[in-house]
Each structure stands twice: as C-alpha cells, then as structure tokens.
Amino acid sequence: MPSFSRFAAPLLASLLCVAGPALAEVTVSDAYARAVPPGQSNSAAFLVIRNDADEAVRLIDAASDSAGVVELHTHSEQDGVLKMRRIDAIEIPGRGEHSLAPGADHLMLIGLTRVLSEGDSIGLSLEFSDGQRLQLDVPVKSIMATMQGMQNGHQHHAE
C-alpha cells in the first residue's frame, strides 16, 4: 500500500527525530563482557558511560540477549573484605563520565543463556532515568586478554 508507506515514513522519521537529540547525550565506549569458563552461569560487563548533557542522568536498568537477568552491581572493599551488592542506579554526572570497571560498578549478567567466549559479542541494552535507551553490541573478552592489555605490552605471551 503505497499511500500507507508514504504516510508512515514521515511519521516514523518524526518519531526518530524526537528520540534523536536525546540519544546523542549519553554515549558508551570501551564496553566488553567477560568471557567465562564453561559451566559458569554468570558474568559481568564493563563500559564507560559519557553524559554530554548538563544534567546528571542515572543508568537504571539493563538487559541482554545472552543472560536471563542483568543487574547493576557494585563492589566495595572494607579492610580487605570484598562485597558485591545490587544497586538501583548508577549516576553519570552532567558533562562527565562514569566507568563501570572491574572491582567497581559493573553490569552483572545472571543466568547466561550461552557460554561467552573470547571473540563473541552480546547484545546489551541500557535504560536511563530520562528515558534514553542505548542498544549495544558488546565484544566478549577474556580476562587474560584484558589483563595483557593492562600490562605495558612487552610481556611475552606464553600460550
């Protein structure tokens, strides 16, 4: 039906325009999910969220095509004891960024629906307090690989 598509296309375009400017305010970089040994039902994803708006925004929910549930978690360390707890939101300051990194805030992937191996990627969606949503394709990285990356590159790699 040509008349419908002629009508629908501008409508869709206008809807996208409404969402467009908002989506540009929060961006994600350096995202990865951690590869897991076979049999592991949980993993974690890490990323850097940048907020270009003046107002702070909160990450309030996340989901993945490869895990039953994705929760926001944080780590704290007190006198050598490490604790991991679920948190409701992660705030990204206005004109600032927040890193979800090993040992700190992270996305906990619970109930993996498949083994996450180095070289795979998973779908990850993020929902923010102002209604923004981001749909990401996130690479899976082995902890060994990310650790090698943190070293200064001259280490010999015995594998």
Next chain:
Amino acid sequence: MKGSPLKTLRILLVLTAFLMAGMTAAFLLRPGSADAPSLGAVRLGGDFQLQSSSGPVSLADFRGHPVVMYIGYASCPDVCPTSLAVMTQGFRRLSDDEQARVRGIFISVDPERDSPEKLAEYSAFFHPNLVGLTGTREQIDQVVRQYGAYYRIAELDNSALGYAVDHSSRLYLIAPDGSLAEVLSHNITPDELSAKLRLLL
C-alpha cells in the same frame, strides 16, 4: 517483611557481630601488615584436606612445589577471576621449567554452587597447574581459619543471584616445605608474583 521487628533486630545484631569480627580479623590481617604471616603468637598456614574432582587433596601433596593459593568462589564474577588471572599470569611469566614446578590452588567457600567437577573445569580455564578444591563447611572453615581468611554468605533479597559471598581476597604464597611464606594483596602484579615465586624455586 514478614518476621517480627524483634526477630529482624536479632538477625541484624548477629550479622553485625559477624561483620565486626570479620572486620577486626581483616584489619589485623590486612595485606599491608601481611609480610609476617602470623598474628601475634598464632602462626598462620598449615596442612588441610579438601576435595578435588579426582578425590581428596591435601596441601601435603604439593610438597616440593611453591604454591599460590586463593580462597573465593566460582560465581564471583570479578574479583576472583581477576585474582586467579594475576596468579596464572604470574605463572606464565616464568620459564617453562619453572612454570612446570609451580602449583595453584583455588579453594571455593561456596560448595553449594561449586562442585569439585565444576571447579576443575573452572580452574583449567586459567592454567593447567591450577586445581580447584572445596569441601564440607567444616573443612572449609578450618582452612579459612588457618590462613586468617574471611568469608560470609550474604543473602541478597533484591538480586537474582540469591546470595553473594563477602570475602577476603588474598594470594597465599606457600613454600615448597608447606609453610606459609607470605600473604599477598590481590593487587600484586603478575611480575611481582613471578619474582616472589622464583625465590621459592
């Protein structure tokens, strides 16, 4: 919340007591002061027996090998794999001959979720010389006490995980004679760890 306020209070008090005990232990045994692996007159370390996927294993079985030991749990998504990666990267910094002589032990304090078979698979992911062990609650608690470690099962009402395990995160460096040589922070680098291992080889 279903329980009476009094019951909740009692649980909170018990938890607080555990927490205080743990924090005190963690403070006394914190990595910064861990060069001498002893707490006053109490000497840390010693033999123990746990289960691997291929039967009982005791520390005495590792006599003649420098051992790096870590106490954690397999569904720990971040801190434990990072520490085990540091351990095994430390191994990989060694020459092939040296590497063949070092051993790693990963002890899970979460036997409900970590069977010896699962731990075998998990450990092999990191390094062929890493074995995964667990045991009965009594056996686990004994090792934890012996090495001045700490853990607590923390119920997570708001998480699909059900519970998490709060735990100390250290690498225990054990000499070839089975004595505890040093308690290391998990923030140690693979290079520092391999240097320490070489001294024991």
